[in-house]
Amino acid sequence: MQTGVDAIVEIDAAGLHYRDLNARLHRVVEEGARTIRLVNVHGQRYIGTGLRKPVDIEIHGVPGNDLGAFMEGPRIVVRGNVQDGCGNTMNAGEIIVHGHAGDITGLSMRGGKIFIRDNVGYRVGIHMKEYKEQRPIIVVGGTAQHFLGEYMAGGVLVVLGLGTPGGRHTARFVGTGMHGGVMYFRGTLTPEQLGKEVSIVELDEADRVLLGQLVGEFCRHFGYDAAEILSGDFIKLLPLSKRPYGRLYAY
Amino acid sequence: MKSILPPRFIVERDLDRCIQCQVCVTQCGWDVHYFDEVDQVVRSRDELCVGCHRCVAFCPTHALTIRERQLDYRRNANWTPEVLEDIYKQSEMGGIILTGMGNDKPYRNYWDNLVLNASQVTNPSIDPLREPMEMRTYLGAKPERVEIDPETMDLRTELAPQVPIEVPVMFSAMSYGAISLNAQESLARAAAAAGTMFNTGEGGLARPLYKYKDHMIAQVASGRFGVHPDYLEMARILEIKIGQGAKPGIGGHLPGEKVNEPVAATRMIPVGTDALSPAPQHDIYSIEDLAQLIHALKEATRYTKPVSVKIAAVHNVAAIASGIARAGADIIAIDGLLGSTGAAPKIIRDNVGIPIALAIAAVDTRLREEGIRNRVSIVAAGGFRNSGDVLKAIALGADAVYIATAALVALGCHVCQMCYTGRCSWGIATTRPDLSKRINPEIGAERLTNLLRGWSLEIKEMLGGMGINALESLRGNRLHLRAIGLTEAEMQVLGVKQAGM
Numbered sequence: 080m081q082t083g084v085d086a087i088v089e090i091d092a093a094g095l096h097y098r099d100l101n102a103r104l105h106r107v108v109e110e111g112a113r114t115i116r117l118v119n120v121h122g123q124r125y126i127g128t129g130l131r132k133p134v135d136i137e138i139h140g141v142p143g144n145d146l147g148a149f150m151e152g153p154r155i156v157v158r159g160n161v162q163d164g165c166g167n168t169m170n171a172g173e174i175i176v177h178g179h180a181g182d183i184t185g186l187s188m189r190g191g192k193i194f195i196r197d198n199v200g201y202r203v204g205i206h207m208k209e210y211k212e213q214r215p216i217i218v219v220g221g222t223a224q225h226f227l228g229e230y231m232a233g234g235v236l237v238v239l240g241l242g243t244p245g246g247r248h249t250a251r252f253v254g255t256g257m258h259g260g261v262m263y264f265r266g267t268l269t270p271e272q273l274g275k276e277v278s279i280v281e282l283d284e285a286d287r288v289l290l291g292q293l294v295g296e297f298c299r300h301f302g303y304d305a306a307e308i309l310s311g312d313f314i315k316l317l318p319l320s321k322r323p324y325g326r327l328y329a330y
Numbered sequence: 331m332k333s334i335l336p337p338r339f340i341v342e343r344d345l346d347r348c349i350q351c352q353v354c355v356t357q358c359g360w361d362v363h364y365f366d367e368v369d370q371v372v373r374s375r376d377e378l379c380v381g382c383h384r385c386v387a388f389c390p391t392h393a394l395t396i397r398e399r400q401l402d403y404r405r406n407a408n409w410t411p412e413v414l415e416d417i418y419k420q421s422e423m424g425g426i427i428l429t430g431m432g433n434d435k436p437y438r439n440y441w442d443n444l445v446l447n448a449s450q451v452t453n454p455s456i457d458p459l460r461e462p463m464e465m466r467t468y469l470g471a472k473p474e475r476v477e478i479d480p481e482t483m484d485l486r487t488e489l490a491p492q493v494p495i496e497v498p499v500m501f502s503a504m505s506y507g508a509i510s511l512n513a514q515e516s517l518a519r520a521a522a523a524a525g526t527m528f529n530t531g532e533g534g535l536a537r538p539l540y541k542y543k544d545h546m547i548a549q550v551a552s553g554r555f556g557v558h559p560d561y562l563e564m565a566r567i568l569e570i571k572i573g574q575g576a577k578p579g580i581g582g583h584l585p586g587e588k589v590n591e592p593v594a595a596t597r598m599i600p601v602g603t604d605a606l607s608p609a610p611q612h613d614i615y616s617i618e619d620l621a622q623l624i625h626a627l628k629e630a631t632r633y634t635k636p637v638s639v640k641i642a643a644v645h646n647v648a649a650i651a652s653g654i655a656r657a658g659a660d661i662i663a664i665d666g667l668l669g670s671t672g673a674a675p676k677i678i679r680d681n682v683g684i685p686i687a688l689a690i691a692a693v694d695t696r697l698r699e700e701g702i703r704n705r706v707s708i709v710a711a712g713g714f715r716n717s718g719d720v721l722k723a724i725a726l727g728a729d730a731v732y733i734a735t736a737a738l739v740a741l742g743c744h745v746c747q748m749c750y751t752g753r754c755s756w757g758i759a760t761t762r763p764d765l766s767k768r769i770n771p772e773i774g775a776e777r778l779t780n781l782l783r784g785w786s787l788e789i790k791e792m793l794g795g796m797g798i799n800a801l802e803s804l805r806g807n808r809l810h811l812r813a814i815g816l817t818e819a820e821m822q823v824l825g826v827k828q829a830g831m
Contacts, residue, residue, distance in 0.1 A: 097629075098629075101629055105632065124622065124625070124626075124629075125625065125626055125629040125630075128626060128629040128630050129559070129629055129630040129631065129632060131559055144622055145613075145622060145626045148626045148629075148630065149557075149559060149562060149626065149627075149630040151558070151559045163613075164613050164622070167613060167626065168554050168557055170558050170559060183612055183613055186554075186612055186613055187553075187554035187557070189554075189558070189598060202612055205612050206552075206553065206554065206606075206608065206612070208598070208599055209599075209600070210594075210595075210598035210599055210600070213598070229612075230606055230608055232599060232603060232606070233599070233600065256606065256608075258603060258604060258606065259599075259600065259603055321586060321600075321602060321603045321604065322585070322586045322603070322604045323604070323606075324583055324604060324606070326425065327425055327426055327583075328425045328426050328427070328428045329419050329420050329422070329423035329424060329425035329426065329427050329428075330419045330423065330427055330428065
């Protein structure tokens with residue numbers, strides 16, 4: 080096995096249980112590997128979990144649930160789809176998915192970035208939160224399922240609607256319980272599709288700058304034309320209150 | 331709207347004793363006592379009094395008496411004063427009635443219906459003052475069998491991570507935010523001194539408490555507040571919170587007004603936002619999902635520490651516990667009907683869940699029947715008042731217990747149930763700096779260490795009386811318990827015989 084700062088270390092995941100695969104991943108990182116390629120990945124969970132070094136990991140195949148859970152630092156590029164819980168409670172780092180992602184992508188994420196080229200499942204970005212300089216970001220190229228950004232307490236969620244028929248998003252209950260952060264949609268989203276704790280507001284110059292950066296990054300990852308995407312119509316969702324349930328109680 | 335709620339307490343000031351020193355004015359977190367500038371005299375507003383007795387404890391001349399003032403409504407077995415007054419509250423404000431601490435209703439407290447055994451003639455009792463008593467408990471999964479190398483006598487079996495505690499009593503989850511930092515530091519310090527554990531609740535670990543990390547159980551709950559890699563790595567035990575006895579099945583809201591700068595820093599959220607803990611963890615909708623989070627935490631910490639799963643004791647607790655054990659948890663913490671809280675809807679606190687004694691027995695029995703009792707330690711919680719309750723729980727099958735109310739009482743709590751307001755005059759359930767400073771962590775820790783020492787001595791005495799010299803020998807040993815005044819069905823669930831049999 081090659082090691083050293085510049086060498087790419089390859090691990091063949093075929094037939095490996097996740098525990099063994101992750102143990103090997105941790106070992107090579109301990110030994111100094113900074114670029115690791117995992118091949119023949121077939122549903123192994125928790126890849127990148129607990130890794131705290133700024134390593135580059137390229138995954139060929141389909142990683143299992145909880146990819147990068149509790150992760151702090153690595154940059155993971157997936158050449159394929161990912162399953163549920165990608166970026167669960169992630170603190171820092173980057174996950175770039177050349178495909179679709181499943182449910183609860185970015186659950187309780189507090190920092191770092193997730194870019195998904197295609198569509199995502201249900202409850203994506205649920206309870207994302209931000210703290211000072213830590214601001215989690217999720218950019219979805221396609222569209223999302225229901226309860227996107229549920230309980231969202233901070234961070235940025237961008238849904239670009241690429242390849243969505245008629246630019247129409249079909250998610251419902253978007254931003255239910257949202258009390259922090261911001262969401263941007265490119266395409267059509269009607270008020271009936273929103274949770275009652277959010278409202279549609281106009282974009283301002285700062286929003287355009289932020290979108291320009293994030294869409295630019297998205298396009299560099301996946302080879303789209305940023306100017307074309309940015310020329311579309313965007314809407315912005317903000318929570319109505321930092322305290323959605325303040326009037327729930329008596330005495 | 332004018333409130334028709336009558337004052338709950340009456341403040342009686344003995345004017346012969348009162349020296350107008352105004353200690354009561356400064357001590358009250360509720361603005362009950364005030365100095366009347368016109369008449370130059372201290373007066374009280376009864377309607378604001380919650381009965382926390384802070385003023386009584388600090389009045390230098392014992393001039394104050396706080397009396398409960400129950401209106402003599404026309405007698406009615408169903409429409410009790412509490413029922414009427416709850417309706418008055420809701421008709422004034424709408425909304426859910428909040429409360430703090432544990433269920434105060436007269437449900438059967440099973441510890442009062444169970445008695446312990448002692449040795450007489452046929453086997454000798456042991457004097458713990460002169461003979462060693464083994465009090466240490468190891469929390470964590472135990473192997474099916476132990477294999478030893480016959481040559482070297484070394485252990486061949488690979489053991490799951492174990493955490494030793496020197497007294498079978500740990501401090502239950504109380505978050506920074508729900509309680510003051512000084513109160514939490516008192517718990518942490520006492521846990522370190524007594525060789526036991528404290529539990530962060532869902533509030534993260536404040537930086538000044540990092541030095542107590544070896545005695546920290548880090549909770550990972552639905553809001554994931556303050557959960558970051560260092561927090562997971564520092565912890566001795568990780569605990570996934572599914573539920574708690576005071577409010578099974580629901581989440582929690584730390585109101586924005588309690589989220590000041592230091593609380594925000596520890597929870598890692600902006601100042602002034604509601605910290606919402608959703609009812610479910612949205613990555614757990616099944617036992618299989620629970621297994622996934624258990625193993626995510628184990629992966630994140632490279633299998634170095636036990637993972638606990640805390641649930642409220644509910645109807646199918648035994649089957650749920652079996653699922654948790656099979657999902658790979660090392661510890662199951664079960665919180666019963668009397669479990670306390672910093673804030674819960676009163677209707678849920680008082681009506682949901684089952685008593686902890688029944689839950690311990692049901693879970694221990696079920697896990698034994700399935701041959702998987704060794705896979706988990708059982709930690710019981712919810713209303714443990716003294717060492718007798720603790721020892722009975724261990725005899726029923728618990729490995730250790732969590733205490734919270736008893737610990738707060740040791741810090742001065744008078745169980746006034748107003749924790750959710752953040753105005754605790756005792757400096758416990760508050761984040762207000764002027765109130766929080768009333769707890770000195772050094773003295774608080776000393777009081778808690780004293781309490782644990784007292785219970786520990788009592789447990790040794792009781793064990794010795796039974797002729798037992800190790801806590802381990804009493805664990806799940808229900809022959810040392812007998813029931814008084816329980817039904818056949820209750821005794822069947824508890825696996826305990828009627829006294830006299």
